[in-house]
Amino acid sequence: MSFDIHNIRKDFPILSRKVNGYPLVYLDNAATSQKPQQVIDAIVDYYSNYNANIHRGVHSLSQEATDAYEAARHKIQNHFNAKTACEIIFTAGTTQGINLVANGFASLLNKGDEIIVSALEHHSNIVPWQMLCEKTGAVLRVIPMNEEGTLLMDEYYNLLSDKTKLVFVNHISNALGTINPIEEIIEKAHSVGAAVLIDGAQSCSHIKPNLQELNVDFYVTSAHKMCGPTGVGILYMKEEWGNKLPPYQGGGEMIAEVSFEKTTYAGLPHKFEAGTPNICGGIAFGVAIDYLNAIGFDAIEAHENELLTYATNKLLEIEGLRIYGTGQKTSVISFNIEDLHPYDIGTIVDKLGIAVRTGHHCAQPIMEFYKIPGTVRASFAFYNTLEEVDALVEAVKKAKMMLS
Template sequence: MPFNIQKIRKDFPILKRKVNGYPLVYLDNAATSQKPQQVIDCIVDYYSNYNANIHRGVHTLSQEATDAYEISRQKIQKHFNAKNPFEIIFTSGTTHGINLVAQGFSEFLKEGDEIIVSAMEHHSNIVPWQMLCERTGAILNVIPMSEQGILVFSEYEKMLSEKTKLVFVNHISNALGTINPIKKIIEKAHEVDAAVLIDGAQSCSHIKPDLQALDVDFYVTSAHKMCGPTGVGILYMKEKWGNKLPPYQGGGEMIAEVTFEKTTYAGLPHKFEAGTPNICGGIAFGAAIDYLNEVGFQNIEKHENELLAYATSELLKIEGLKIYGTGPDKTSVVSFNIEGIHPYDIGTIVDKMGIAVRTGHHCAQPIMDFYKIPGTVRASFAFYNTIEEVDILVNAVKKAKMMLS
């Protein structure tokens, strides 16, 4: 559809509210996105009209819920261009998906094997691999980054060897906005037969990854970053890995047959979906996918790039302001500090003017350690934000600087 920002904003009820007497300016989209009425209505419809457990009942409500849940899986498969619907595993979110893979690889790694992460990862894509190394004796190597916030690709190439078994990189940095060259990273890893997991939590609200074209082994993301509900996400697992990895949890749904002597497991995707899932969340994730595709990812990318360019230009006019993450390939995140002022203090003052930004290390403490700072102020934009809201932010930051200097 044609991109009409005012029409789009009317789809988001929360954007009508006031905070501290000011119209809400929501610029914390990297933490979680807001939800359009279409997704909210989907959630209400499920609980109002066909709430039931799935895959188990022969009664009408159960069949309706099962059909809606599996249709949502197919929507997600189509959206990400996975080869098969059973390669889409519903999870509670990105962190769950990463831990599922890390636990599964406990059986395949041995002492002296090597795995690689990047220096700009979220804690969720660091800690599970550290735990995996502790369990197996594998060695964790880190791809360094430059002052601009760009991964040093030549150093990554040097790390790869026949000892490399796994590579983990985020598609987009949540703290810097850097878009990583994941296709090249995947291709190089596959040259040494290493598997690759891409953390797509920050990318999928901005761009539409083609998983078959990327040839990635694992890809994880969360619905709540994509205008969907919290508590649900997906792990894309290439079929060959789905057949190799053992189940992450035991329980109902993931079994073929249970006796006290032996249990056999169900096939994909149910092998990794033990217990009653977030049924409503899975269905609403499909509704969010529909909404984003109706807006159009070309429209989203164009508008967000305009917001990013304008915000970068205007904020840099403030004396003493420094932006972290200045590479040429970025999405709509601006992380900044003002010399001599703690980011928390800026965040607190702009909140009094109705502006929601994130302050701190953004669950990416190694990045902050690299820059030798306690954290940043992070303004992260979505397609429903406006140029006028950027102006409000810039003026508020100027006022905060005047008050705190």
């Protein structure tokens, strides 16, 4: 597929609708991406033609569903370059993947062990580790950030010690768009014997991580950020960790044999996939992966960088507007206008058909750092256009005029 923005937009039925009488300009892609018709069709096809539970039946529908679901697992393995398909664990999304790992480490940590997170984290990559520390007596350490919205790596080096057991950072900040130096973070953590989890929820729609090259222990992401459905995601877990960590939940599918005296667990990945999964979600995730790869991540990155540069320059022409996060970043712009509340700006631009996110973006520590209540966040995807950026800029100007 060549990168033809007009043909690409035709694949997304929602982009043709109107909001408040205006053409929809969807700039909330960091919250969730829109879905192409190919993904929608895959969901309808599953429920229309071969809806059945998987791994458990000898009848034809069950076998068809099982084959499609496991084929999606292999697509995801190949996309992320995991060593084996058993290292790809289907989850309900990024948050569940993080909690699965945190639960597993509850039996491995001791009082005084240390966990490192960054100041740029989403609440989903803060709260589970706080809960883990409460259970185990481990200590949470934080890599600080600077005014540019980038991590202070010298401070990270100082935090690392033989007490460090786990390091958790996001690949890209959902609030600012900052791209973290995860290769360096992983290498330094491993040098002191610590494991690393990377939250890839914001990165995987923009770039294509190579998990074997990264040598990361755990990597999590969600399908709905990648043109797939909500309620499904993956946890990549190195096989050695998968064999070491205990199951997250008990139930069907994750067992080998059950008696009232003893239960033995299934091998990977089923050990961590208790219960009936989101079958059509997993299958549709595979279709979304195919769709993104057909466009090509080099083309996606180039187009989104053009949008980011153009939008940044245009927005900064508005007097009193400040952008938060000015380091190396991807297609997110978080901004405020002096003396105006972000919620008020977001409400007005919505009346003009433009969807942006306002608030703290589940990243309250970042807002506390900047001493602000929140930001207006415009986040771009490969199906957005320069004309939509122009519409955003004009809407923000109108909001400023109305609120000043």
